[in-house]
Amino acid sequence: MVRALSDDELAAYFALRGAGDRLQRAVTQQLRAHDLTEVQFSILARLGSGSDGIGMSELARGLVVTKSGLTYQAGQLERRGLVVRRASTDDDRVVLLHLTPDGKALLARVLPPHITLVRELFIDRIDPSDLAIVRDALAQVARD
Amino acid sequence: MVRALSDDELAAYFALRGAGDRLQRAVTQQLRAHDLTEVQFSILARLGSGSDGIGMSELARGLVVTKSGLTYQAGQLERRGLVVRRASTDDDRVVLLHLTPDGKALLARVLPPHITLVRELFIDRIDPSDLAIVRDALAQVARD
DNA sequence: TCGGACTCGTTCAAATTCGAACGATAGCAG
DNA sequence: CTGCTATCGTTCGAATTTGAACGAGTCCGA
Numbered sequence: 001m002v003r004a005l006s007d008d009e010l011a012a013y014f015a016l017r018g019a020g021d022r023l024q025r026a027v028t029q030q031l032r033a034h035d036l037t038e039v040q041f042s043i044l045a046r047l048g049s050g051s052d053g054i055g056m057s058e059l060a061r062g063l064v065v066t067k068s069g070l071t072y073q074a075g076q077l078e079r080r081g082l083v084v085r086r087a088s089t090d091d092d093r094v095v096l097l098h099l100t101p102d103g104k105a106l107l108a109r110v111l112p113p114h115i116t117l118v119r120e121l122f123i124d125r126i127d128p129s130d131l132a133i134v135r136d137a138l139a140q141v142a143r144d
Numbered sequence: 145m146v147r148a149l150s151d152d153e154l155a156a157y158f159a160l161r162g163a164g165d166r167l168q169r170a171v172t173q174q175l176r177a178h179d180l181t182e183v184q185f186s187i188l189a190r191l192g193s194g195s196d197g198i199g200m201s202e203l204a205r206g207l208v209v210t211k212s213g214l215t216y217q218a219g220q221l222e223r224r225g226l227v228v229r230r231a232s233t234d235d236d237r238v239v240l241l242h243l244t245p246d247g248k249a250l251l252a253r254v255l256p257p258h259i260t261l262v263r264e265l266f267i268d269r270i271d272p273s274d275l276a277i278v279r280d281a282l283a284q285v286a287r288d
Numbered sequence: 289t290c291g292g293a294c295t296c297g298t299t300c301a302a303a304t305t306c307g308a309a310c311g312a313t314a315g316c317a318g
Numbered sequence: 319c320t321g322c323t324a325t326c327g328t329t330c331g332a333a334t335t336t337g338a339a340c341g342a343g344t345c346c347g348a
Contacts, residue, residue, distance in 0.1 A: 002256040009267050012279035016266065018286030020164035021208050037334085056297055064165050069335050071298055076334095093296035093343045112146040122160065123153050125284040133274050134281045135156035140269040142162030181304085200327055213305050215328055220304095237313045237326035289348100296343070305334070313326070318319105 023121055030117055034110050039065055039073055048107045053096030082106055167265055174261055178254050183209055183217055192251045197240030226250055
């Protein structure tokens with residue numbers, strides 16, 4: 001038998017979905033001004049967070065996209081000169097994706113308003129003393 | 145000047161995205177056994193939560209989908225006999241979407257495992273004494 | 289070293305999604 | 319009542335996303 005969700009539990013679940021949707025909508029809309037989709041931004045942001053390139057499969061696992069979807073978007077970004085593909089020296093099967101200088105420059109333009117948006121919609125709406133609780137709780141959900 | 149996000153804030157942001165993605169992946173995979181996409185399930189679930197039909201635009205606003213996307217999916221569900229379109233008596237522009245008996249039956253089959261999944265991945269991972277805090281915090285984010 | 293199982297990134301066709309139209313209806317100020 | 323504006327759901331073409339192949343490379347036990 002399945003135990004139904006209590007009102008509190010249901011409300012928490014809806015709040016999680018609602019918060020995610022809300023943030024996604026706002027981010028998507030903001031990115032459109034820079035001709036970037038959410039997926040494309042995620043790729044650039046992930047590449048920008050480290051100094052080395054990232055393999056396609058590893059990248060696809062981190063984002064919410066299939067390998068073939070990433071192949072397509074990597075092509076779009078490469079066509080715009082924001083990203084380059086390079087062969088891996090370690091593993092001949094692997095294609096490493098790297099940011100170009102143009103890609104870094106675009107990321108540098110897009111990131112500040114993105115951070116402002118996250119602050120406005122997420123961080124600033126949570127009581128600072130609750131933030132650690134929320135962070136830890138959500139991290140448990142995200143955990144594999 | 146944009147104030148950067150602190151480590152804690154950034155971790156909270158990533159945790160939110162991670163939690164949402166994690167849940168979405170698991171739900172999507174589970175629904176595939178019933179030949180339903182996440183969007184289709186959302187439509188059925190929303191229709192099932194009330195006894196009256198819901199207008200297309202109102203429905204689209206609640207879900208993360210455009211009006212034209214909803215037109216398409218409503219067509220898919222109608223083709224499978226899970227849903228029917230009816231004219232609204234109040235407003236001739238409005239098309240009300242209703243669950244059919246088959247739609248209700250399918251929803252009744254899909255909901256229990258869905259609830260079990262939500263419990264397993266979300267509710268049970270959060271300390272019960274923290275749940276209210278998480279719920280309220282996320283509700284603030286979801287708020288318009 | 290061989291062979292089988294796995295992972296890599298890509299290709300392809302099909303399914304889905306989007307945004308910009310559009311015709312029809314509602315609501316409201318004058 | 320008459321315009322004007324907004325909202326309704328749909329259509330259309332283009333863009334994106336998916337899943338199932340595939341060829342190539344890696345790994346590991348026999």
